[in-house]
């Protein structure tokens with residue numbers, strides 16, 4: 437029986453370091469314990485917060501329900517052919533440690549996703565992506581527990597309905613499943629991907645054949661370390677907003693007024709704008725307001741330097757949204773999930 441801890445301070449379990457309390461907290465390391473936790477929540481009529489690394493949540497208040505910390509560990513090769521290995525990884529594994537493990541075992545594909553905070557089980561929910569690669573390109577299937585029935589089910593890549601920072605687990609199936617394991621199809625032969633501008637620039641001194649996955653990983657780590665604050669020193673949840681996706685026509689209009697606007701082709705006649713550039717241009721970089729702050733090197737990252745309430749960060753986010761709307765006519769969308 438896992439231990440249910442009442443009135444539990446979540447400050448160490450969310451990377452914004454918000455000192456909010458959970459009515460109950462439990463760590464589960466396998467499906468049996470998870471089922472017991474779900475039963476406890478149902479019996480006590482408690483709402484659920486499924487916690488991985490706590491690197492993409494904003495606690496705007498105490499959580500009046502049960503926080504379930506997913507700690508399932510383990511990696512297993514479930515299939516292999518001449519070119520690939522299918523690696524099944526338990527949801528509670530740390531994401532970056534998995535990337536390091538794959539590189540150490542000459543399994544390639546995850547290198548661009550180095551140093552992303554969080555757990556393996558949380559990664560598919562928002563289809564984590566960085567430096568030109570998204571997890572949806574490597575994930576073949578995942579296992580999840582149906583919260584209502586307690587049954588374990590398999591989702592294929594297609595049934596996860598991945599999009600930019602999006603999946604079915606944020607939409608139609610929000611709060612319906614607990615992801616317990618994820619399977620990745622990894623390459624035995626390196627196929628480096630360096631089309632993302634900042635990454636290409638960092639490796640510009642090398643020819644394509646000289647670039648190894650290990651060098652890609654090292655370059656991504658260097659870029660991230662340079663630009664993004666370490667949550668251990670400066671509490672943050674990475675990008676606080678999604679990059680807005682707009683039509684080509686809208687982009688042409690904005691470009692006339694702001695020739696320097698940073699944009700990427702998002703396919704299907706759509707353009708993705710760099711929200712960091714918009715916020716920066718609106719004058720927010722390095723500013724402090726409402727008790728929270730905008731990071732000095734990357735305006736898309738809000739920080740909680742005084743480790744105060746999540747409400748302070750959300751108030752700053754509201755001010756930024758309003759000012760970006762006033763200047764560019766676009767409403768930014770918050771990326772992390774807000775609780776309760």
Ligand code: EPU
Nearest residue numbers: 566567568674675677678679698710712713716734735736
């Ligand atoms: N920019 C500015 N000012 C800023 C920030 C950015 O002008 O203050 C410009 C940069 O110069 C660059 C462009 O905006 O030309 C894009 O910046 P960056 O490469 O840092 O990427 P991003 O679009 O801001 C996204 C992801 C990050 C991911 C990077 C790299 C989202 C919401 N964010 O950021 O993901 O690491 O690309 O792929 O898509 C996260 O989700 O938490 C996260 C950190």
